Structures are given as structure tokens and as C-alpha cells.
Amino acid sequence: AQKITQTQPGMFVQEKEAVTLDCTYDTSDQSYGLFWYKQPSSGEMIFLIYQGSYDEQNATEGRYSLNFQKARKSANLVISASQLGDSAMYFCAMIQTGNQFYFGTGTSLTVIP
Amino acid sequence: DSGVTQTPKHLITATGQRVTLRCSPRSGDLSVYWYQQSLDQGLQFLIQYYNGEERAKGNILERFSAQQFPDLHSELNLSSLELGDSALYFCASSVVGLAGGEQFFGPGTRLTVL
Numbered sequence: 001a002q003k004i005t006q007t008q009p010g011m012f013v014q015e016k017e018a019v020t021l022d023c024t025y026d027t028s029d030q031s032y033g034l035f036w037y038k039q040p041s042s043g044e045m046i047f048l049i050y051q052g053s054y055d056e057q058n059a060t061e062g063r064y065s066l067n068f069q070k071a072r073k074s075a076n077l078v079i080s081a082s083q084l085g086d087s088a089m090y091f092c093a094m095i096q097t098g099n100q101f102y103f104g105t106g107t108s109l110t111v112i113p
Numbered sequence: 114d115s116g117v118t119q120t121p122k123h124l125i126t127a128t129g130q131r132v133t134l135r136c137s138p139r140s141g142d143l144s145v146y147w148y149q150q151s152l153d154q155g156l157q158f159l160i161q162y163y164n165g166e167e168r169a170k171g172n173i174l175e176r177f178s179a180q181q182f183p184d185l186h187s188e189l190n191l192s193s194l195e196l197g198d199s200a201l202y203f204c205a206s207s208v209v210g211l212a213g214g215e216q217f218f219g220p221g222t223r224l225t226v227l
């Protein structure tokens with residue numbers, strides 16, 4: 001079974017609008033962490049945001065927020081006020097017991113002017 | 114610039130050969146991680162080192178090995194290379210372990226096996 005599922009291969013959003021990128025995860029661990037990364041077309045990987053399973057509040061980093069719904073096992077990334085520079089691949093990932101780390105297949109986001 | 118350096122940037126080699134990829138973490142970071150990104154397998158975590166010791170192992174093949182040296186730089190050794198090993202290999206570093214969040218990635222080494 002997939003540990004991390006990203007069901008949206010591609011997404012489009014109008015500049016200045018908000019967009020939600022979906023991520024669901026599968027674990028029976030109580031302690032785990034969830035990550036989002038951005039990979040622009042230039043190829044580098046950029047860490048965006050982290051949420052621990054025991055964190056009660058949703059993580060936020062500037063225009064990025066992680067909508068953490070533990071019971072539904074979802075960790076959606078919300079990007080507010082999209083910018084052209086947000087066009088990139090976005091990967092959701094999870095770390096669980098034993099520092100085992102899993103990535104999703106990614107969502108390609110295109111911001112339209 | 115993340116502060117993480119990787120050399121070489123590109124590497125082209127033949128099947129059956131052995132290569133070494135090098136990573137220097139950000140100053141002060143004790144943890145180094147290696148990842149592989151290929152068209153077939155997507156992004157995969159290979160291995161983590163913390164202050165010279167192996168901390169976690171992911172989908173790393175037996176033909177691959179890594180180490181972290183006393184100066185904290187790390188090397189990933191890939192041997193008996195196969196066509197399917199062609200990929201982008203990322204190194205990342207963080208102050209402590211993964212559970213805490215922020216990692217800083219190097220620009221990657223693009224390996225092509227012919």
C-alpha cells in the first residue's frame with residue numbers, strides 16, 4: 001500500500017488565488033511527521049513546511065499552511081495568494097518509526113497570470 | 114544557495130562502473146541525508162547519517178554504500194552500476210534529525226549510466 005498518496009497529478013491556479021494540494025498518508029504509528037517540498041523546473045528541492053503528529057495546531061510558514069486532519073489522515077498544503085514563482089512540483093512526505101521516510105508522487109502546480 | 118554543496122554536478126559513466134558522490138552539509142548541520150529521484154521510482158530516501166553514524170536506512174541497494182566523515186562531509190558510493198541507477202541524487206542536511214522539520218538540499222548530482 002502507498003504510504004503517501006497525492007491524487008492530483010496537475011493543478012492550475014490563477015495568480016493571487018489560494019490553492020490546496022492534497023495529500024493523504026497511511027501509518028499505524030502514533031508518532032510521525034509530515035513534510036511538503038517544492039521542486040521548481042530548475043530541479044532543486046526546497047523544504048516548505050513540517051507538521052508533527054502531536055502538534056495540535058496546523059503548521060504555517062508564510063504563505064504556506066498545512067491543513068492537518070489526523071482522523072482523516074490528510075495533510076493538505078494550502079498556498080495563499082499564489083505567485084508565478086509558485087509554479088513547480090510539490091511533494092508530500094512522511095517520516096515514521098525508525099526514521100523511515102516516504103514521498104508521494106508529486107503534484108505539478110501551474111500558476112496562471 | 115542552501116549552503117549544501119554536492120560534487121560533481123553531472124556524472125556520466127558506463128554500466129558496471131563505480132562512482133562516488135560527495136556532499137558537504139551546511140556549517141553546523143550534523144545530519145546528512147541521501148535521496149534518489151528517478152523517473153521510474155520517483156523520490157526515494159536512501160540513508161541518513163548523524164554525526165558520523167548511520168541513523169536510518171531507506172531503499173538503499175546493497176550495491177550502494179555511504180559514510181559520513183569526521184568533518185561531517187558525506188560520500189555515497191554506487192557500484193556495479195546499472196542503467197536503472199541513472200537518476201538525480203540529492204544530499205540534504207539538517208541541524209538534528211528529520212523529526213523537527215527543516216532540511217536544506219544540495220543542488221543534486223545527475224548520474225547517467227550508459
